[in-house]
Each structure stands twice: as C-alpha cells, then as structure tokens.
Amino acid sequence: MSDKRESLNPETVGMGRRRFINTAALAGLTVGVAACNDKPAAAPAASGTPAPAPAPAAAHAGANVHLKPGELDTYYGLWSGGHNGDVRVLGLPSGRELLRIPCFVPDALVGWGITNESKAVMGTKPDGSLRYTVADTHHLHGSYKDGNYDGRYAWVNDKINSRIARIRLDYFICDKITELPNVQGFHGIFPDKRDPVDPNINYTTRVFCGAEFGIPLPNDGKDVNATEKYRSMFTCVDAETMEVRWQVLIDGNCDLTATSFDGKLAATNQYNTENGVHYEDMMSAERDACLFFNIARIEEAVKAGKFKTYGSSKVPVVDGTREANKDAKTALTAYVSVPKNPHGVNASPDQKYFICAGKLSPTVTVIELAKVLDWFDGKSEKLDDAIVAEVEVGLGPLHTAFDGRGNAYTTLFLDSQIVKWNIDKAIAFHKGDKNATYVVDRLDVHYQPGHVNATHSETVAADGKFLSVGCKFSKDRFLPVGPFHSENEQLIDISGDKMVLLADHPVRGEPHDFIIFKRDIVKPKQVYDLDEFPLAVKDAKESGVFRNGKKVTVKLTSQAPAFSLREFTVKKGDEVTLILTNLDKIEDLTHGFAVPKYNIQFVINPLETKSVTFIADKPGVFWAYCSTFCHALHLEMRTRMIVEA
C-alpha cells in the first residue's frame, strides 16, 4: 500500500492543494499517516500558512439556490443536531432551517424537558428530574419502503448515552427514546430496507445501531483494567415498539452502519479491530474490517435460544466474534478486510455495493453484496474476494454519496475536497485496466469535510441533483464571532459532469449526518387532533381548579386573546398539575405559557394539550402569560396564579 501511495500523481489525489490548507486538523497527522505508510509522510505542519482566498466563481453558475420571497424549497433535509441533541429540518436548495425538533436534550422554547409529556419520552430519575440533559447526535436516517424513503419516521443516535430517538414525520416530533444496554459510544445507525425473509415486508421494521467503545461486560467497576476483555456490540431495535430486539457481541468496534436493499445484511465499519485503548494501538494493524451481519441467521439463533444476557439487561446477545463464526455456512457475521481505520460505509443506490472510505488510507474499498452473500452461502472460498475495487482517491476519505448515475462522491477530510469517481471504472481499474480513469472531478470545499449526502442518495430514487457537505471547519468563510466558529454546510450542484459549489451555510456545531428528499415524500399535519391527548380539556367550560387533598389539578384552555381562567388560586405546598389545551385550531396559531419564578415555559400548538406538575413552594401573585405572539392583545393575554401563603 505504501508503494501505491508513493507512486501516486500528487495532482490526481490533490496533494498539491493539501500543502495550502491551513488547518490544525493536520496537526499530529504525521503520526497517523506515518503509521499508515510505515514512514513519515509529507503532511505539512499545522501552523502559520495563510488561509486560501475564497474560491473563484464557478465557470458555470449551477442551479439557482436563491429563492424569491415566497418561493418554496423543493427538498427537505433532515439533519442530526450534533451535541445540540436535536434534529434540524432544512429546506433545500435554499439551506434555510425550518425547524429544530427537540429529542435528547431539553428545549426551553417548546418546553421539552419541562412538560410531563416530554419528560415521559426523555426519561426521568426516581425524583422526577431528567436522566440526561446532554447528548451527541451523529447519524440520522429515514424509514424506507420499496427502497425509497416513505416519510413515516426518522431515527437519530445519541453517542454519549447510547440512546436512539424516533421522529414522527407526520407532526415532526420525537415520540420515543430508547437507551441501549451493554454498550458505550453508540455511533452508527441505519434502518433496514425490507425483511430478509418475508417478501411482503418491503419496508423498515428494524433499526441497527453500532457501538464504538469496548467496555467490560458487565461494566460494574470490576475488572476495569483487563482491557483485553473489553467488548463492543451491534444492536437491533424494533422500528415500531422501539424495544431492543437483540445484540451481537463482536470483535473490534463499530463505526458507521449501512444496510443492504434486500434486507439480508447490515454492515459496520471497524476502525479498531485491534481492541486498542490508546490511539496508536487503534491504528497498529495494517487492515481493519467491514463487518457484515446476517440478519436472518441472527434472528434464527435468537429464536433457538443461542444467546447470553449481561448484567441486568434481558436483551438476548448472540456471539458474532471471529472465533465463533469461522464456518461460513453457519456464520452470523463476516469480517471483510479493509485498509486501516476506515470511516464511512455506504450502500450504493444500484443495490450492489458497499463503499468503505479509508480515513487513514487514501482509498475507497468497494465490496460487492452478492459476493458476501455467496460467502455466507458457501459459494465463495475467500471472503475478501468480495472486494471488487480498492482504489486511491485522495487523503482522508470519510463518507460517500451517490448520484444514481453510477458515480460516487467521497469527502476527503485532509485534502478538503470532494472527489467524484465512477464505481464501474474503479472496478475496472482494480481489475487491471489502468486506462480506466475513475476520478471524474474534484472540488475544493471549505474546510475539512465530514459527512456528505446527495438528494435521495442512499435510495433507489437517487436523482443526482444536489449534494450537501458538512465541513467541520469554517475558518474565514463567515464574519468572525469569537473563538467558537460555526461549521460550514456547503451545497453543490451535481447535475452536470463538473460539480459546482453553490452556497455556504453556517451551522451550529456539530451536525453530522443528514438525508435529503423531495418535498412530496412527507405530508405533515399542521394542526393536532384533540384525541391524540388523553388529558385534553376539550371545552373551556371544563376549566377549573380541582382539589384532592394537597394535589390540585388546574384545567385551562387558550383561545386568543385569553386563557379560560382569568386567575386561579392554590395554596403554598400544593402539588399542582396544570393541564392546558389550545382550543385555537387555525394553522400557526400557537400560544405559550410562562410562569415567572416557577421555571415553567412551553408552547402549545393548535389543538395540542400539555401538562406540567410542580410544587407551589413560593407564595405570591404570579402572572402566567402567553409567551408566543398570537394576537394584537397578546401582551394582555395572561392568567394570574395566586399562591396563598
């Protein structure tokens, strides 16, 4: 491999440009690349060099992303919100952020983490306080039907606390969160696309979750230094119930996740097959793996009772380690070798390939699904024969998107580029046709790109219109705002042979992954149904203060410009549950409810019901007011909470 790289034309892999990139992302990389090539690499030092000038205007303009006032976007984007712990909804091509959907982390605007309903989704400690208030979302994917998005659900991970959240795409809300047992650093996530066995189930019923960190099992504070026993797991969550179905104990770790269109395999990249605990150990092996899971066999094994459980968890765990899966005909897992410390794994929209991006290797590896299946079926002697291409594309390949026309777009973190390459030609080149020019185009991006995705990229409907890339560093691309820089989401037109950079959009770090789909995929409801809420106060006449000892229920409704109760009185020390239904049923007529000094604030959408429970521990008069501008008399829209001493 090192030979291969040394012989590379620097222009082809963008090494010329690499010298000009002023970024600390390269700091210390000599270590990484040196390890990769067994000799010191030519990576530049991190300091000093000036930032490049803005890219010159593209030769042709590309698609128009500048909508006129009132014009609607043609695509939705769903973006993970990074350690904001939420999900972003964008309109594209304008790049405008239309909504943030609270998930793992409290949201003061809507009252997520304040209302009883949201706390039930988020999870609480025995004392009623929230179990967690931080999160780190990375990967977001939508539910599938017939290989395309069906607009029912999206799922997103929380890496810090190993949680998965589901988004309902009718109301654009998070409705369920599940914490995975036995793992730490849950990172990759991908729904299946159909059932591996039942042909009638042509839609998503499982979500797969890869965990990154090896830990003692159980992780109870004993055997903490026996690092050779640290293990990671791959988890399957039921798409409907959101319960954990099963887990697979593995060697090495899980990074990104992907699934085949036929429902038969899930895959995860492994950057730490070494089970190392220090970074130089994690990159000591020359090759790591892309690990495939045979879903049907795993579920048969679970059914047959061939599993263990760990600690207090009741989740069945099957054995997916190398040692236990040497016989292809019974194997649950298959470890395909890929160059060291790979990052993204993506399934091509022609349903044939998995593309692994090399990260510390300047390569992408193309694995053919049919050949992995052949191995499981005993038709192939050597699992690594499933590798149909392994070609160099540039420095720091991380993730790959597709245009549905046979081309792949891979981010090059170190080169700060997107490389467009042709999959068939890469396969031909790998086979020996050295005239096969698989690199089609390169585009500088700004700077250090991570995730990339194109319109309907990982679906059978990939349309090759727009591509978005999440650049981790923005440096000089926006007005300075102090030490904490935004990241830079760049939008690229991929409809022609040449990529055209269209726009820079700053974004609060650290969003990662995203999907982009045509606007007709979802049919959002703009007003709630009263019957969705068991506590709904369906008529203003039901309003009042209802006492049961020290427990008091206050029922309220809102209709602009008034709440149904002008005032209500409780006693100091009461446990008050306040239930508010917004009886305004006109689209966009949202109210808010804020209570001074009582740490209560939430918004209440048309025909929505929310409740809060609190101890009335402060006597006095408290003006609870509408906090969302609703009406000319909005400021006058208040109710008076009187807490008698």
Place this chain on the structure above:
Amino acid sequence: MSDKRESLNPETVGMGRRRFINTAALAGLTVGVAACNDKPAAAPAASGTPAPAPAPAAAHAGANVHLKPGELDTYYGLWSGGHNGDVRVLGLPSGRELLRIPCFVPDALVGWGITNESKAVMGTKPDGSLRYTVADTHHLHGSYKDGNYDGRYAWVNDKINSRIARIRLDYFICDKITELPNVQGFHGIFPDKRDPVDPNINYTTRVFCGAEFGIPLPNDGKDVNATEKYRSMFTCVDAETMEVRWQVLIDGNCDLTATSFDGKLAATNQYNTENGVHYEDMMSAERDACLFFNIARIEEAVKAGKFKTYGSSKVPVVDGTREANKDAKTALTAYVSVPKNPHGVNASPDQKYFICAGKLSPTVTVIELAKVLDWFDGKSEKLDDAIVAEVEVGLGPLHTAFDGRGNAYTTLFLDSQIVKWNIDKAIAFHKGDKNATYVVDRLDVHYQPGHVNATHSETVAADGKFLSVGCKFSKDRFLPVGPFHSENEQLIDISGDKMVLLADHPVRGEPHDFIIFKRDIVKPKQVYDLDEFPLAVKDAKESGVFRNGKKVTVKLTSQAPAFSLREFTVKKGDEVTLILTNLDKIEDLTHGFAVPKYNIQFVINPLETKSVTFIADKPGVFWAYCSTFCHALHLEMRTRMIVEA
C-alpha cells in the same frame, strides 16, 4: 378619535388589504377595536379565507442579498432568541445565523449550564442545580459611544424571571446575569447613550429595564387580592458591575423602553395605566401614557436618601407615581398621554423625537424631547404640548425604525404591512397642513410583523440601507413542518423611495428585537487568552489526578489528537472536579469533552479552560471522548475514566 378613523381613506391606511389577511391574529379583535372606536369594527373573521399568493416580484430588484460562496456579509445582526433564552448572531444581508450565544438557558452544545464557570454566571440553588432553565428574551440593545454602537457590550432581558444578561462582544459570550428585585415581567430594555450630567461620559454606563406586570409589594402571598395595590417598577442597572442601582415605583406598567441621546431621559410606554388585571380593564381608558424618567433628578433623590426598600431587597426605590410628581420642577417622572395601549417607543436618530406606536390605535404619536425637557424645567405649562404629531398610519402599529433621512418605518401588525412615513411631514400634517402627505410607501410583509429595525437605526449613524422585520406568523411561506411554524424574518431594501422585499428567512420562535450594525464595529478575538482563566492548566505536564480526601481534582489538557491523560482513575463516591484546558491555539480548533452516563458534555475553544464537578457515583469504565470533530484521528481522541467500585 373614532371620527378621525372613520373618515380615513381605506387605501391610505391599508384597510383594503386587511380584508384579505387570513390570520387568527385578528380573532377576537372585534373586542379590541370595538373598544378602541366605541363601536364594532369591520375586522374580518379569522377562519376560512385562503392565504394570499406569494407577493409578485418587486418592480426593481433591490440590493443583492445572495452572496457568492466565500463572500462575507457586511453587517452583523444581534437578535434576541425569544424563549430559546439565548442571543443570535446573524450576518446580513445574507441572513445567515453565525452563532447562538447561550445566556439564560442551558445549552447542551457548548456545555452552558454544565460547566462550573457557566453555572456561576447563570445562578444556582443551594444544592448546586440551576436556578432556572427557561427564559423569554425579548429586547436586545448594544452599548453606545458618541451616539453610535461601540461594540463593547449588548444586553438582553428575560421576561419570565426578570433577569438581564450582558454579552461581551470581544468573545461573543455572556459574562453576567442579574435578577431584578421587586418586579415581574421585565420587558423593555435600553442602555443610556451618555451621562445626564458629566459631559466626559459620552458612552453607556446604565441600562434601563421596564417591568410589565403589577404585583403586591412585597410579593409574599399576603394581600394577594388587593389588586389596587399592585405596582410595577422601572429599574436602572449599572452597565459595568451589572448591579441594580435604583428603581422607580410608578403608576401603570412599563412596556418598551427608549433613551434620549443626551442621556437626560429614559422613556417607557404604558399600555396599562389602568392597573387592570383583566384584559378589558387594561384597555378601558381612551389614552395611556409614555412615561419619561429624569435620570439626573432620580439619582439626586437616591443620593439624598429619598427612597424606600421592599422586602429583602436593598435596592433604593424612589417614588415616581403621578401623585408624588405633580410639580414639574421637582418631578422625577412625566406621564405624556398617548392613545390607548401603545406598544413600541423609539428614539429618532436626529436625537429629537420619541415615536410611540399605537397598537390598538391606528396612530403614531411623535413626542419632542426638547419640549419634555422644557416641562421638567418649568418652561412649559402643559406636558402634552410635547406631542408634536399624532397621525394615523394603519392598523396595529407596533414598532418603528429609521433611515437617517427623516423617515420612519412602522410595523402594522393587523395590516401585515410596513408603513414608511416622513416625520417632518407628519408634524406639519398634525399642525394643520392637510396637504402634507406623510405616508411615503407601504409594503406588504408576511405576516403580522412585530419588531422592525434598520441598519444603525437608533444611532446617529443610521444609514438607511437594510431593514429587517420580525413577522410573527409565517403560514404558507415555507415548506410545512408540522404544527409548530417558524417565524419569518424578512429583509427589505430601504435605500430607495420604495421599499423592496428581498428575502424570507425562517427563524425559531420567538425572536423579538434586534440591532444591525456595520461589521467594523466589533473586533472579535478568535482565540482565548490563557490568563483569562484562573484554573488554566498551562502545560500538559501539570496534568494529573490530585486527591484531597474524597475530593479529587483531575487536570487535563487537549492537543489534537489526544488528551494529556490517556486514562485516570477515581473511586466510587469521590467528588471529582475535572479541569480541562485546550492548549491548541489555532483559530477554530475547538475540542469537546463528553463523558457517557455522567451527563457531561462541553466544548473547549482554543486556549479556553472549563471545569465540571460531579460525584463519581457509577463504577465502571467510561470513555470520555472528544465530541467536536478536530482531526483525522478525532474518533480515536479519548481518555478513559475508570471509576473503581
């Protein structure tokens, strides 16, 4: 007044368009307008009517707001974040959000509310938990020097809990929060522009805060129903120390706040001079007031000991009620009469006028500063002679911006319009020149506009380039995303005679107020100074675990791609204080620090130091990892926290 309105040409005040506006903001308005005009108004019903088609493209294109990739904005915007509880930093004219500055509410991304340093700013309960986790920011203003912004500070209010936060504009961070005593519903905020007495103090040293709700004094649960005794106050906060200097007890309430350029007066609009507790009481009087405060006299009174204190607060409170201030020559306050339930009050950049927007009256009232000062000086018999114009502009006037060329731009909430009008011509019309056509232009906006501001509007440097308007309802202007709609910030070119609508920008509700200034006003620092942090770990060699009984201090540094400690061990039950300094000093090289299951996550910018304190109550191995993409080996950048059982 009702006669005046009835005789109005509907086209002039936009009543034609009003009939077509499909908005629930009008629901119930018959009550409001009826009260205003003593007879039922012709406001349309709220339901059914279809939304208007997008506005046709403007006759001339207006300024280009569509920056090419890499082009920088020319203006900064600072926006209050509504009940997000933070401050937004925008680049204009692109409208891109460059940063959100956490203030009143925890922010999971940066660790605001998680780190010890942020908790010290936010305020904690005796048990160390945060006092508040919700807020409702409305109004944001910057510090002044010589009548223009000087880029030192900005201040923003929290209406729910009556707090004021200060933003340092060198690092774009919140550094102080003060909770105001004796008040509820702190709403309007404005810094002074110079000292009323000392000519050398030509910059901001005070910030004025108006409180909206009347409450019992003290608010201790006694006398809760004696509503005639409910009172509100106006507060002065020291711009440097952020301590409360003094308060003024008043009749009625405070809504928006403004200050004169000469430093002599502060003003607040009052929509509830009635001291009503129900909305129809709040709008029963035909006229309310714009209340002026004589700053020099108030401070003399405080100095002379002419004040009271309330409850446990030590803040001096002077008497600004009507009864106590009848004698102009000694008065601390002056109540200028304005039509019922006014909303915004804004000081014109020519330093001469305060403009009060009528809200329930279709008028703006122009009050001449010099004439209010004359009254305080005993040179004017009748305070209301300071009203030099009171003219009709349309339905629901809320706020006014200025272009520095003598024109004012007032939002018409009910008409969903901006009306551009000439101040001098309005004064001439009011004086009797019925040929003075003071309305210059009208522009439909989408929909129900609240705050409006123009570039450098309320400064002597008002340049009349761009105007931004916060539309409370977006309705059909963006792709649907469920029941909770974004609001719509629209950008308008005001450089010509006609206003030109340039762009729609969706924004998370409920941002309110904002200021826009040229980019050379601020000089942000992009890397911290190590010496700003008393706990800084200045050298990786200082890292380690330092035990003092059950208290353990862990000192760490970060330099991509590693933390200075590869692992650290504590014991179950220890109180751990972890201090992390980011020794990477290259711009934009931010790291993060996340600890699974321990609810810890924060980002750490170049040369910044942060700390967290927690009880190590869960035994096991916990991989603390870098949560902000920093390097090709970012995923491998971890340290292992071992909690021994």
